[in-house]
Amino acid sequence: MTKNKSTEKKSYNFFEDVHAVAKLIPKGRVTSYGAIAAYLGTKMSARMVGWAMNSAHGDKKLPAHRVVNRIGLLTGKHHFKPPSAMQKQLEHEGIKVVKDKVQNFDKLFWDPSKELI
DNA sequence: GGTCTGACCGGCG
């Protein structure tokens, strides 16, 4: 034990990873929590991804509005300052949102594990 | 220190 790893924390890595991927989302594209989770290796724990967003709520660089659930539903819009801001942002990106749902979701879907390496 | 929740996903009845 040449070094003490007791002070090491990899938990933070998870949060930073989610933030990093979220920032890498191209404009006009959307992704799902599960996709990010799978990219991080925790596909089963997609809940953590959305939660990581909540912790990064103060980071404007985090395009959380581009992150939706697997069906393209704006599940996290309720967490935005004005919930309507999420849809407005998506529409501003050129994404059509109807009834809090992303249209052409499968086309606008951006998979980090495929687009990114 | 134990318990609960949480912006999800997938399977089963």
Add this chain to the structure above:
DNA sequence: ACGCCGGCCAGAC
């Protein structure tokens, strides 16, 4: 076809 339930990980009280 629809609804319900469990799972997984990490932070907050």
